[in-house]
Amino acid sequence: MFDAAVIRKDFPMLSRPADGKGLVYLDSTATSLKPAAVLQAMDEYYTTYGANVFRGIYSISERATAAYEGARGDVARFIHARDTREVVFTRNTDESISLIYYAWALPALGRGDGVVTTMLEHHANFVPWLELRRVKGIDLMFWEPDETGLLPIDALETLVSKKTKLVALTAASNVLGTLPPIGEIVKRVKRINPGCIVLVDAAQAAPHMPLDVSAWGADIVAFSAHKMLGPTGIGVLWGRHEFLEGLPPFTFGGDMIKEVHRDRAVYQDVPHRFEAGTPYIAGAIGLGAAVRYLEHLGMEDVRRHEMDITAYALKKLQAVDGVTVYGPRDPKDRGGVVAFRLEGIHPHDVAQVLDDDRICVRVGFHCAQPLHECLHIGPTVRASFYIYTTEADIDALIQGLLRVQETFR
Numbered sequence: 534m535f536d537a538a539v540i541r542k543d544f545p546m547l548s549r550p551a552d553g554k555g556l557v558y559l560d561s562t563a564t565s566l567k568p569a570a571v572l573q574a575m576d577e578y579y580t581t582y583g584a585n586v587f588r589g590i591y592s593i594s595e596r597a598t599a600a601y602e603g604a605r606g607d608v609a610r611f612i613h614a615r616d617t618r619e620v621v622f623t624r625n626t627d628e629s630i631s632l633i634y635y636a637w638a639l640p641a642l643g644r645g646d647g648v649v650t651t652m653l654e655h656h657a658n659f660v661p662w663l664e665l666r667r668v669k670g671i672d673l674m675f676w677e678p679d680e681t682g683l684l685p686i687d688a689l690e691t692l693v694s695k696k697t698k699l700v701a702l703t704a705a706s707n708v709l710g711t712l713p714p715i716g717e718i719v720k721r722v723k724r725i726n727p728g729c730i731v732l733v734d735a736a737q738a739a740p741h742m743p744l745d746v747s748a749w750g751a752d753i754v755a756f757s758a759h760k761m762l763g764p765t766g767i768g769v770l771w772g773r774h775e776f777l778e779g780l781p782p783f784t785f786g787g788d789m790i791k792e793v794h795r796d797r798a799v800y801q802d803v804p805h806r807f808e809a810g811t812p813y814i815a816g817a818i819g820l821g822a823a824v825r826y827l828e829h830l831g832m833e834d835v836r837r838h839e840m841d842i843t844a845y846a847l848k849k850l851q852a853v854d855g856v857t858v859y860g861p862r863d864p865k866d867r868g869g870v871v872a873f874r875l876e877g878i879h880p881h882d883v884a885q886v887l888d889d890d891r892i893c894v895r896v897g898f899h900c901a902q903p904l905h906e907c908l909h910i911g912p913t914v915r916a917s918f919y920i921y922t923t924e925a926d927i928d929a930l931i932q933g934l935l936r937v938q939e940t941f942r
């Protein structure tokens with residue numbers, strides 16, 4: 534049985550401090566809290582077998598290598614990759630997408646080639662394509678959401694053509710919560726142009742719902758460990774094996790080569806070709822533990838809980854005078870994130886007053902400034918939820934917002 538109140542006990546940061554004021558953490562979209570199992574797995578590596586990977590033929594190094602590669606296997610299983618070689622460890626989602634920019638898009642695309650992205654994107658999946666237009670003159674097209682934040686699927690027929698080389702889109706908006714139907718979108722894109730590469734930013738999808746990259750049929754999927762109970766500093770690039778195999782390295786040095794001579798170097802096969810130097814071993818181990826923790830909960834139940842909590846939050850927020858909520862109306866169409874504005878009060882003031890009660894929300898453009906421009910709105914307040922979020926957290930937020938309104942009345 535999925536029970537957020539029980540799950541909370543696994544999270545040291547949610548244990549009540551001496552002053553009695555518990556943390557109301559509503560910023561999991563920025564980064565999630567970490568369960569003890571993840572912290573222990575990382576601590577165990579550093580305290581009992583903290584050797585480097587690959588190089589050693591002594592037992593603790595072999596154990597470290599097995600744990601590092603085991604984590605790759607955990608991630609592959611979690612996202613339903615066909616092959617563990619399709620999982621590359623990076624630093625985060627930004628780096629995963631930048632890797633594709635440098636290793637594929639920059640050398641391969643140029644004038645006359647089309648790239649489609651959406652106005653829902655985090656800057657991680659927007660800025661690289663602006664830059665590609667600046668340096669290579671590609672034709673960049675933007676898929677705009679309707680007024681409720683949904684992407685009208687028929688627009689693909691006009692946006693995608695035989696000239697389109699890349700469609701880069703999010704699986705879950707970090708502001709509106711919109712969940713574009715990736716499987717259907719990939720099918721449509723490939724029907725129009727089978728050679729078009731589809732890149733999915735899954736930073737807000739992987740932590741929150743079952744993910745099957747093979748069923749999606751996309752070519753590239755990127756996400757970050759720290760948003761799914763894992764540590765900061767490690768991310769994932771999943772790529773279709775045949776696609777990754779054709780790419781050159783992104784960084785150079787140790788572990789990404791098979792042999793080096795005065796006149797040449799022979800590069801490793803994927804994924805190690807993209808993991809030059811000593812990797813974030815403890816990070817990978819922490820990510821593996823995070824994935825196993827989520828699998829134990831069951832991703833269907835994780836999604837169901839977040840839908841329930843989002844429905845509750847939408848209902849409560851909409852009942853507060855002066856609150857405007859953005860994004861799809863139906864919780865089934867959105868992830869566990871709600872962006873809103875409080876009439877007449879700047880979002881920064883809202884966050885500052887909420888912080889007096891240890892209520893953590895995020896304010897600003899959430900690294901999605903083009904989306905805010907597209908919606909013709911200023912900065913927003915964003916509350917986001919995860920496995921440990923309870924209705925009591927939402928109630929505390931609502932009480933906090935009423936206090937904000939009193940303060941600024």
Ligand SMILES: Cc1ncc(COP(=O)(O)O)c(C=O)c1O
Nearest residue numbers: 625626627655657707736737757
């Ligand atoms: C949708 C989306 N994409 C990309 C990112 C970037 O993630 P990271 O900072 O881990 O690279 C975020 C972070 O909030 C995000 O929400």
